[in-house]
Amino acid sequence: MKPINLGLIGCGTVGTGVVRILYSKNELLGNRIGIPLNLKYVADLDTTTDRGVTFPPGVMINDAWKIIQDPEIDIVIEMIGGEDLALKLIEAAIEKGKHVVTANKALLAKHGNRLLSAASKKGVDLAYEASVGGCMPIIKTLRESLVGNKVKSMIGILNGTCNYILSKITDEGINFQDALSRAQDSGYAEANPELDIEGLDAAHKLAIVTALAYGTHLDFDNVYIEGISRITPLDIQFAAQFGYRIKLLAISKDHGDTIEARVHPTMIPFDNILSNVNGTLNAVTVTGDAVGDILLYGHGAGMMPTASAVIGDIVDIARNLAFNAAGRLPLLACQPEKISSKSIMPINELVTHYYFRFEAKDQPGVLSKIAGILGKFGISLASVHQKGRKSGGSVPVVMVTHFAQESNVRTAMDEISRLDVVHGAPMVIRIENDNHLE
Ligand code: HSE
Numbered sequence: 001m002k003p004i005n006l007g008l009i010g011c012g013t014v015g016t017g018v019v020r021i022l023y024s025k026n027e028l029l030g031n032r033i034g035i036p037l038n039l040k041y042v043a044d045l046d047t048t049t050d051r052g053v054t055f056p057p058g059v060m061i062n063d064a065w066k067i068i069q070d071p072e073i074d075i076v077i078e079m080i081g082g083e084d085l086a087l088k089l090i091e092a093a094i095e096k097g098k099h100v101v102t103a104n105k106a107l108l109a110k111h112g113n114r115l116l117s118a119a120s121k122k123g124v125d126l127a128y129e130a131s132v133g134g135c136m137p138i139i140k141t142l143r144e145s146l147v148g149n150k151v152k153s154m155i156g157i158l159n160g161t162c163n164y165i166l167s168k169i170t171d172e173g174i175n176f177q178d179a180l181s182r183a184q185d186s187g188y189a190e191a192n193p194e195l196d197i198e199g200l201d202a203a204h205k206l207a208i209v210t211a212l213a214y215g216t217h218l219d220f221d222n223v224y225i226e227g228i229s230r231i232t233p234l235d236i237q238f239a240a241q242f243g244y245r246i247k248l249l250a251i252s253k254d255h256g257d258t259i260e261a262r263v264h265p266t267m268i269p270f271d272n273i274l275s276n277v278n279g280t281l282n283a284v285t286v287t288g289d290a291v292g293d294i295l296l297y298g299h300g301a302g303m304m305p306t307a308s309a310v311i312g313d314i315v316d317i318a319r320n321l322a323f324n325a326a327g328r329l330p331l332l333a334c335q336p337e338k339i340s341s342k343s344i345m346p347i348n349e350l351v352t353h354y355y356f357r358f359e360a361k362d363q364p365g366v367l368s369k370i371a372g373i374l375g376k377f378g379i380s381l382a383s384v385h386q387k388g389r390k391s392g393g394s395v396p397v398v399m400v401t402h403f404a405q406e407s408n409v410r411t412a413m414d415e416i417s418r419l420d421v422v423h424g425a426p427m428v429i430r431i432e433n434d435n436h437l438e
Pocket of ligand 1: 158162188189201300301
C-alpha cells in the first residue's frame with residue numbers, strides 16, 4: 001500500500017520528539033491507521049547536531065521549501081515556531097493542497113482566521129492540537145468530544161513557566177526574579193520569556209480555545225492580558241490568609257451576546273482543583289451544559305508530551321486520507337459559514353471579586369479615606385487586613401471585595417493612588433470564586 005509521506009520542518013526539541021515516535025512506533029502507527037507513514041524529509045538549518053536518532057540517507061535536508069515543492073508530500077509538519085517564515089510555509093503548503101500540522105500558537109492566534117479559511121477553501125486539514133496545553137487533548141475535546149454541549153466556561157492554567165514561577169514563590173518564598181531565573185535555568189521559559197511572564201503565551205492559547213468553545217472567529221487582539229511580573233511573595237502570603245492561591249489563569253465564559261476572554265493572575269480558593277496544579281503542569285476545566293465540569297491535566301510543554309499531540313494530529317489526518325475524507329471536521333468548531341460574530345467583552349464590564357493591597361501610611365484616618373473612595377464607586381468590602389506596623393514609612397493594607405465592576409475598580413484605584421497617604425500603585429488581583437470542581 002502506498003505510504004503517506006510526511007515532511008517535518010524544524011527539528012528542535014518537539015520536532016525531534018516527533019521523529020522519535022515516528023521511528024520507534026512506525027509499525028504500531030501503521031496498524032492504527034491502516035496505511036504506513038513515511039517520514040520522507042526532515043528540514044532544519046542545523047543538519048549536523050546529534051539528535052539521538054539515525055536518519056536514513058537523504059531524509060535530513062536544510063531546505064524547507066523542498067518539502068513544500070515535493071508533490072509526493074501529503075502532510076507538512078511545521079515545528080519551526082515564530083511567525084514570518086512559518087506563515088509563508090504553511091500558506092504555501094495549503095496552496096499546494098498539502099495537509100498541515102502545527103503547534104504554533106502565536107501564529108494561529110494572530111493569523112489563524114486567514115490560515116483556517118485558506119485551508120477549508122482548499123479542502124485540506126490544518127491540525128493544531130499541540131498549540132494549546134501540550135499533551136492535553138483540549139482541541140479534540142472541544143471540537144469533537146463535547147460537540148453535544150453548549151460550553152459555558154473554561155478556566156485554564158495554560159502556561160507552565162508562569163505556573164512554575166508562582167509555585168516557587170509560593171513554596172519557597174523566593175522573589176519573582178529568582179523564580180524566573182530558575183525557570184530559565186531549567187529550560188522552561190520561551191526564548192523570549194516576556195511571552196510567558198507577560199501572559200501572551202497563555203493568551204494565544206486562550207484565543208484558540210475560546211474560538212473553538214463558542215464557535216467564534218479567533219480574536220486574540222481583544223483578549224485581556226496581564227502577566228505575573230508584579231506578583232510578590234507578600235501577595236501570595238495574604239492570598240493564603242484569605243484561603244486562596246495565586247495562579248495565572250486563562251478564563252473564558254459565554255455571556256450570550258458576548259464572551260469573556262482574559263488572562264491575568266487570579267486568586268482561587270484552596271479547594272478549587274486548579275489551585276493544586278503546580279510546577280510546570282497545565283490543566284483546564286471546561287463546563288458544558290450537558291457534561292457539567294470536566295478537567296484535563298498534564299504536561300503543557302516538553303519534547304515527548306508535545307510530540308504526542310503532534311502525532312495524534314498526523315494520525316487523524318492520515319486516517320482521513322485513508323478514507324478520502326479530508327476536510328471532514330470543520331477546522332474551528334462549526335462550519336465556516338456558521339461561525340458566530342459574538343465579540344469579546346471589554347474588561348471594564350467584568351464583574352468579579354477583587355483583592356487590593358495598598359502601601360499606606362500607618363496613621364489615623366487612612367483606612368477611612370481609602371474606604372470612602374471605594375464606597376463612592378459602589379465597591380463593597382468583604383474583609384480588611386492591616387499587617388504589622390510601619391516598615392519604611394508604610395504598611396500593607398489589604399482588602400477583599402464583594403462583587404464589583406472593573407471600571408469602578410479602575411477609577412477608584414486611580415483616585416486612591418493619588419492620596420498622599422498611599423505610596424506607589426495599588427496591587428489589584430481578581431478573585432475567581434466559582435465553585436466548579438472543588
Ligand atoms: N512556554 C510555554 C509554557 C511552552 O511555559 O507553557 C508551551 O507552550
